[in-house]
Amino acid sequence: MLVTHPDAQLAHQSVRCVDNWTLTELIHRGRYAELHRARPATQPAAGPADYVLKQPVTGLAATIGRELLRRESAAAAAVADPHVITVLQFADRHDSTYLVTPFLPGRTVDRLCRVGPLPEAVACWIGRQAAEGLASLHAAGWSHGDVKPLNLLVNSDGHTTLLDLGFASRLGEQRGDIWLGTPRYAAPEVFASAHVAAAADIYSLGCVLYEQLTGAAPFTAENAEELAIAHRERSPRSIDSQRLDVSRDAAALVDRMLSKLPSDRPAAAEVVDQLYRLELDALSAV
Secondary structure, eight states: OOSOOTTOOOOEEEEEEETTEEEEEEEEEOSSEEEEEEEETTSOTTSOOOEEEEEEOSSTTHHHHHHHHHHHHHHHHTOOOTTBOOOOEEEEETTEEEEEEEOOOSEEHHHHGGGSOOOHHHHHHHHHHHHHHHHHHHHTTEEOSOOOGGGEEEOTTOOEEEOOOTTOEETTOBOOSOOOSOGGGOOGGGGTOOBOOTHHHHHHHHHHHHHHHHSSOSOOOSSHHHHHHHHHHOOOOOSTTTOTTSOHHHHHHHHHHTOSSGGGSOOHHHHHHHHHHHHHHHHHTO
């Protein structure tokens, strides 16, 4: 589930309105929510649709969808960071639940990695900005809960934004019976523990950095059960065995972020500092 997915090529939909917003085109439909480009209803029909309106899907998943929107609104309200998506409006009534964010042009890291591994400097640049967003979320008492390449948007200037706070949870809270994250990028402990911790986000970001540097996620499997076993018991193929041009320090940092024990992983602020240094080192070596 995304806050905006500019790469999606979905059919143009008939224009309709939600409160004071005119919806133009459907840009993403996920399990629990759908997203439309939108503009204020007071703007002319030819005006730009510079916003995204996100609302629950209809049917059996609507209850979960509404809860995810409430979580996204609460987490976004707690954080003011240029690397975390902003929620501009949230409405929660018995007949209508939705939130509005800016429309962010750019490409997701998922899209960037489709052509192969990224240069170390670029991967560290993107990862450092994501870590800055996570540091702000963690300082505000929230975990993102679904850090993955599809939830990192990079614009034409290289600015990176963490998208989709729908799976965010308050740090330390007891999760419900249903875990809604993405198994391919999930920390080992989330498959078994009911408590939410910031270290799980660090592991997920480590998976993203690994994929940026190697072109593939640390683990792949046929189903969530096999992925859980891999995250808990296996070690991914080392980065330096796949790329000789990646520094030992970068590979070592990713290894620490992918530690099986949460206590062995660096905090977000340390990840920011380390990636910033690696950025500078990689750029100076060019």
